[in-house]
Amino acid sequence: NAGVTQTPKFQVLKTGQSMTLQCAQDMNHEYMSWYRQDPGMGLRLIHYSVGAGITDQGEVPNGYNVSRSTTEDFPLRLLSAAPSQTSVYFCASSYTVGNEQYFGPGTRLTVT
Amino acid sequence: KNEVEQSPQNLTAQEGEFITINCSYSVGISALHWLQQHPGGGIVSLFMLSSGKKKHGRLIATINIQEKHSSLHITASHPRDSAVYICAVNRGGTDSWGKLQFGAGTQVVVTP
Numbered sequence: 396n397a398g399v400t401q402t403p404k405f406q407v408l409k410t411g412q413s414m415t416l417q418c419a420q421d422m423n424h425e426y427m428s429w430y431r432q433d434p435g436m437g438l439r440l441i442h443y444s445v446g447a448g449i450t451d452q453g454e455v456p457n458g459y460n461v462s463r464s465t466t467e468d469f470p471l472r473l474l475s476a477a478p479s480q481t482s483v484y485f486c487a488s489s490y491t492v493g494n495e496q497y498f499g500p501g502t503r504l505t506v507t
Numbered sequence: 508k509n510e511v512e513q514s515p516q517n518l519t520a521q522e523g524e525f526i527t528i529n530c531s532y533s534v535g536i537s538a539l540h541w542l543q544q545h546p547g548g549g550i551v552s553l554f555m556l557s558s559g560k561k562k563h564g565r566l567i568a569t570i571n572i573q574e575k576h577s578s579l580h581i582t583a584s585h586p587r588d589s590a591v592y593i594c595a596v597n598r599g600g601t602d603s604w605g606k607l608q609f610g611a612g613t614q615v616v617v618t619p
Contacts, residue, residue, distance in 0.1 A: 428607065438593065438609040453606060485550060487607075493538040493557070493597045496607070498550040 396421050401486050401499035408476040408506045416471040416502050418486030424497070426489045427469040431455065431482040432501075438485065444469055445492060476506045510534045513594050513610035520617050526581040528613045530594030533575065541568050541579045542593040544612070550593070553579070584617045591615070 402417045420427065428443035430453075440453030444463040458480060460472040469488075473480060486499040511532045520526050530539070541553040554561050554568040556577065561568050565584075570577040581588055594610040 430607075430609075435611070437611040438595070440606055440608070443606065454608075483548065487550075493555075495552045495555045496540060496542070496595075497552065498542075501548050501550075 398422070399486055399488050399497050399499040401484075401502050403502060404500065405503050406505070408473070408504065410476060410478060410506060412476050414473050414476065416473075416484055416486075416504075418469045418471065418499060419467050420469075420488040420497070421467065422488065422490075422497065423466060424488035425466070425491045426494070427463065428453070428487050429459070429461065429469070429471045430485045430487065431480075432485060433482050441471065441484075473504075478506045480504065481506045509611065511594060511596055511608050511610040513592075513613050515613060516611065517614045518616070520584050520615070522585060522617055522619050524584050524617075526584050526588070526615060526617075528579045528592050528594075528615070530577045530579070530610055531575060532577075532594075532596050534596065534608070535599035536596040537599045538597040539570055539577050540595040540597075540607075541577075542595060544591040544593060546590070553592075581615075586617045586619055588617050589615060 399420045425446045429441040430438045432438050439455050442461040444450045447466050450461050484502045487496045489496050514529045538557045540555050544550045556570045565582045567580040591612045593612045598606045
């Protein structure tokens with residue numbers, strides 16, 4: 396099993412550009428989620444999904460969109476990048492809510 | 508005020524010492540997680556608890572549901588235990604079900 400994979404590992408965007416961060420898991424997990432990690436702030440939940448076709452907002456959803464058309468994939472879209480979205484982004488999955496979390500390696504995003 | 512509080516923020520120990528990290532939360536939860544983040548940035552799950560105590564090698568995690576408190580203990584600490592340790596809770600309740608909320612993390616440094 397590859398576990399949870401994220402692409403790209405690093406990305407630099409200009410203000411106003413859009414992009415999609417990819418997340419995939421091959422463990423048939425129902426629950427997938429996106430977090431951002433900022434210095435001194437800890438991890439914060441952006442969006443999450445409890446199954447294909449079902450998504451919901453987390454703590455900091457503004458400026459981000461998600462969809463879950465398959466069990467395996469959970470992409471995160473930045474609609475119009477802003478410097479405040481400079482962060483490290485982690486995707487995670489678990490078999491279901493409340494189970495052990497498996498994290499991807501992270502994507503370091505810089506918006507100039 | 509963060510609903511998940513960790514203490515201490517930073518901890519330095521000498522090799523062989525016993526380490527305790529504390530996590531207090533003020534919300535209803537369905538599960539509590541202890542995570543480890545190494546300097547390279549990767550995050551791994553150490554424990555998932557809903558009651559009692561779990562042990563894995565030199566690591567022990569306990570939770571007291573009534574007092575809304577959990578501890579992570581590292582026995583016979585080693586320099587390779589140097590990392591950030593993060594407490595996270597799965598929120599309970601119909602409005603928050605599915606959401607994972609994190610403490611700010613505890614930076615642990617173990618010196619030889």
